[in-house]
Amino acid sequence: MPSVRDSAALGTPRLLRSLVVTAAVAASTLLPGAVAAADEPAGTSVTGRLVHAVAEAHPDEAAGHEGHGHAGDGAVAWVQPAAGDAVRVDPAAMADLPTGATVEVTLGSGTEGSDDEDEALEVLEKDVVALPVATPVLRDPAGLTNRVTVVLVRPAGVAADGVTEAQIVDTVNGPVADFWSRQSNGAVQLGVTRSHGWTATTAGCADAGALWNEVAATVGFAAGDGNHLLVYVSGAAPGCAYALAEVGTTTGTGGRLYVQTTSSSAIVHELGHNFGLGHSSAEQCDGAVEGSGCRTVGYRDLYDVMGVSRSLMGSLTVPQAARIGLLPAAQIQALTVQDAVTTTTLAPLSGTTGTRALRLTDAAGSVYWLEYRTATGQDGWLGTDADRHRLETGVLLRRAGTLPDTSVLLDATPGPASAWETDFQAALPVGVAVPVSGGAFTVVVQGVSPAGAVLTVTPTSTAGAAPAAPQPPPLSRGAR
Template sequence: MPPVRSPRLLVLAVTAAAVLPVLVAPPAAAEETPTSGETVIGELVQGYADPAPDEIVGGAHEDDGTLLSWVQSDDGEVVRVPTEDVEDVETGSTVEVVLGNPVVDQAAQGGLEPALDVLSTEVLAAPAAITAPAAGAVNHQVTVVMLQPAGAARDTTTLTEVMAAVNGPVAAFWEQQTDGAVRLGTVAGLDWTTQSALTCSDPFALWKEAATRARWTEGPGRHLLVYVPTDSPGCGYGLGTIGNGPGSGGLAYVQEAGTAVIAHEFGHNLGLGHSSLLQCDGVVDSGPCQVTSYHDLYDVMGVSWEQVGSLNAVHAASLGVLPSSAAPTLVAGAAATEYTLAPVGARTGTRAVRLVDDDGYAFWLEYRTPTGQDSWLGTAAGAAARLQSGVLLRQETHVQGDTSWLLDGTPSPESGWDSDLAVALPPTSPVSFGAVPFTVTVLAATPSGARVRVSAGTRAPVHPIDAAYAQLGGSRVLGEPTSGLVCGYTGDGCRRSYVGGVIAWTPSTGAHDVRGAILERWRSLGAQTGMLGYPIGDDVAVP
């Protein structure tokens, strides 16, 4: 289930008011924490805790970028739950969950409060529609709060520095990359005051205190950015909640007034997941593979290092800021076609090509050169990172918090993965990938453009289950497949399992998806061989 659809983020119990020169709010009353056995009704809120770049490059960061999940009730109670327990629930949905025992997961070991196991989940309402902020000089209003958690020593970073980062390079980046759809600017700032009694073990409590101090209220295009001192105990390098597109606001904290990390967390607020590196054993996208989280150094949603490259095609398209005229689509079975890709940084011409496979997977081609936002590729920084100019291949995905994978266009054997940072497609040599397969040949590449030929193979017969999966939205809705196509059941039926559910089919019933509590109940009654038999309709949300 995709994590990137949250039109509402957090209802904070604060009074709407202008930010005053001196804002010292009384401490909030202690709230009861939900416990095992309780039933909680609230909104599913999700976010990413991001590591520092030296942790990623140095290998000290063991987290795989997995999504963090909370249920937040209308009265302000927040309880963290294992993401896998709500993986088939859309972010921003109103849910009723029955809580179980504490779970000391990797996030808890890293300093967060333990999650509570979810014994059952019922979706009460789909995410509410969001209203985009009106166009204007600043349509994404940022309130900055300097907050010193318990146990943290205040560092030398100033409110002026953080606000300057937001108003300067961060705002310039997002305005350029969204063609003006996102215009960030600070509207209020609260400097260091008294030290908090809270820590990052409960980030929502920390955000709520910051919101109370600054009299901030949530809403479309409204962002609360909290700066916590470097090396604050239990705090990540950055943490941002997930929004629902260019109109969303959100919550974030950072430990550095750096362009990359602040832009990255605002990317989460806008609904983007991470961009990671997919490597497979001597081939592009099949067989033994590994995903290395954050290891896309070209993109702002990869590692937050000192360079900030252009927003990749997958993410620009998901935000609706990549015009279809600039990104033609080629489907499986189409005739071979040649395209001339303009550099992504030039922001003109054909900036990408989308390739849609028979099984619903979508791949993207884009061309990176030292142009515009990617000018640093031609500097010592790009050379030190061993990043190439050239045609890059990406895949849309919704796995482990990633929404984009950078694929290796010159794949190494598994033994060479760690040292292989060359990912651009090689000139003149055909590269094949996908189920069809697609074959891409880079015919010529100059600073102003790359000419590529794409052949889409012969369209294979599509099983009704695979057709239903694609029609539902593929991995965006059900996640990746977790089994092959299994047939031979009663009534000549077949089924395939996915991260977020099952699709079952017979010639007489057709193909239908089963998810969530309905799936659990169906399985408990014997699934297709039990008293209910095959599903005769798709599951639907009941208001």
């Protein structure tokens, strides 16, 4: 595969390293006398606002990136106290808490198993002081739900590059706004309300929070619901991620983001993080749909703009769309292991009507999603020359996850581990029983047509992780 490279060759760790310098600096400021995170005395507490963010790998490198134990996956988290510098913390430890929550964390040393002095601090204990207030998505008088302030920035005073203010503004108001409007059926209306040409900062890319704070103060950006600060970073600036964004909780959260690219799909993707989405990733297991011997690869769902769909920008996967309320409840059919055998028809995902998602919840609460992708609308590129990885149309199976991989594509035609690198074909074959959640459900695609895919789902309430043991049949009970 031309775009898949060995993980050792990836740029992500290098990019992240430039970001994590912030952590050591912040921690040493907060904790006097310390020079490196790894040297911090355990047990120090800090209270502040939790911020999740994601630093992006370049798309040429992203899909081949193996997320071994989720190390180096681009997830970043910090706690911003009311006064003083932010403290970088282990993002995995905070993944179940939303951005914007006020938290009190007890810090350990660097994360387990790392001797990297730039590593984020381990979290020994965490308490939620206050959850973020859920705010409704409101339209302003101009009809916008999301207002974007665009600023072209020369971090640490580096030179400008050839990008113009109008270029970024037009990209946001054009393809970026169009995408989110279509995916939300008109509910998300974003546009640029203010823009600023090349602006020098003292802060560099090593500390994204400081960079955003400085830019916000300079241009008078008001953080708040539905307000986004989009910084375009000069290509001359060293040590920047390809892009970086705060992870919000809803389409109304607002947030800050920067890009070092003019790619519309990158800006769409970063705004997706502001809206509360993580990545569309993939899990591959050795000859099995799920089980042991698996790997999760960040961004490897190439159907979706939260994975690496590049300029193709396919429809949001159903776990992603549902996560932020873009999928109408009436278009979701939900089943649990207690339900009866069910046959249903899934309408094409790229349409706007019918049942577009089937949600299966197993006994342990894990949530699986089925959708039907056709080469129509937003997904019209499937099967064309642009579909370089020969992605399939048909019914796709995904598992919902936590940050950074909030949507995980499962392979319904799993091959051996030796074939993983070139295997991007994941659709459910017609007429084949596919186990979901280790057999808690069995899904058979009966047939597909342009109008829809007919599926039969057989829940098995006694399979999988069901907590209650099945009652023995009367005969065996009597035989005891």
